[in-house]
Amino acid sequence: MTTDTKNTLLPQAVERRNPGMALDLDWVRRVQANTSAIERRARTLPGRRTVKKDVQAAWLCKAVSCIDLTTLAGDDTAGRVHRLCAKARQPVRADLLDALGLDGLTVGAVCVYHDMIAPAVAALAGSGIPVAAVSTGFPAGLSPFHLRVQEIEESVKAGAREIDIVISxxxxxxxxxxxxxxxxxxxxxxxxxxxxxxxxxxxxxxTLRNVARAALVCMMAGADFVKTSTGKESVNATLPVSLVMIRAVRDYFSQTGVRIGYKPAGGISKAKDALTYLMLIKEELGNTWLSPHLFRFGASSLLGDIERQLEHHVTGRYSAAYRHAMG
Incomplete structure (x- = not known):
């Protein structure tokens, strides 16, 4: 895979930026959410759609390409970030990729705190994999407003090509x-x-109605992606919430012609869960959104489980988790 090809991981290399629009309060207030219908749709999805064998392996590799490989721990070090970036460059063992007939598979981005941007940028140099930084007083978003804005500016200056902000x-x-x-x-x-x-x-x-309205307002204000969670809340990404946000993305596209990306984050750690989210995206938004420039998983342990499933597909055996460490 050439560097030019890898640069398509960046949303701006494929989709035009969301310019935003004037705040339309009438549209916002018309938005409702039928909770029982949403929960019923979400509950039935995993049982109605399955993929097996080669098709499953292909979908799992697609999931890998859409991961924002993340470390947001208080004890992060430059060494840990370097190891994570090495995993981002080679997310699946070379022998498994050879057996699958794949080459050049990478994750969508590496997501870190501001202080870890510099080592991440250095470790990913030449790969085309962007560095994403959490910002604006992550995770609570309660620091002084001018400091939140300054934090964004400092992260961009340090080399972050994507910024994950938290709303108030x-x-x-x-x-x-x-x-x-x-x-x-x-x-x-x-x-x-x-x-x-x-x-x-x-x-x-x-409420789910609040989720739908908040997603719409953020898109009107120019957000390129809407993301569920910081991963630090007691409840993070869920299928009902995802369905609400995805349909808000679809409505915004139908009204403006602008595609907004979607990122579920927090609590997605199993390969089967990743497949369910990909199926939801395919059914609600279509194949165009099944790409890293419009869909990302915020995850870390998810990659290890996907790699285990791919090894099982290739060898017929499950391996121990330590054979697929993040670094």
Whole structure:
């Protein structure tokens, strides 16, 4: 895979940026969520769709290409980030890729805190894999506003090509959509050429209707991706929340012609769960969204389980988890 090909991992290399639009409060207030119907649709999905053998292996490799390989621990070190980046470059063992007839498979991005951007950029040099940085007082988003904006600017300056921001949940819980819109517009401007993923922290928004409205407002304000969670909440990515956000993305596309990316994060650690999310994307948004420029998993342990499943596909045997370490 050439560097030019790898650069298609960057959303801006494939999709035009979301320019945003004026805040349309009438549209926002029309948004509703039928919780029972949403939960029923989400509950039946895993049992209605399955893939096996070669097709399953192909879908799992697709999932690998859509992972934002993440480390967001208080004890992160440059050494740990270097090892994670080595895994990002070679996410699946070479012998397994050879057996599958694949070459050049990488993850979608590496996601780190601000202080780890420099070692990540150095470790990924020449790979075309972008560095994503969490920002704006992650995970609570309660630091002073000017510091949150400055944090974005510093991360972009340090080399982050994607910024995962957290919104102020209070704006959603109080229905202050103007404040949420203005906040998101400011964050989008601070990102410059870097793509911005808006983390809604859906587990803290109270209702599915709030989730749908928050996603729509963030898209109106220029978000390139909408993301479920920080991974630090008690409830993170779920299928009902994903269905609500995906349909908001679909509605925004139908009204504006602009494709917005989607990123579920937190709690997705099994290969079978990744397959379910990919099927949901395919059914609700279509094949165009099944690419790293429009869909990402926020995950770390997920990759290890996918690699185990791929080894089973190739050899017929399951291996121990330590054979597929992150670094």
């Amino acid at each position: 949940r209070r704006h959603v819980l109080t229905g202050n959509w103007e404040a949420l819109y203005d906040e998101m517009r400011t964050f989008r401007a601070a990102c410059g050429e870097a793509h911005v993923k808006a983390i809604l922290a859906t587990g803290e928004l109270g």
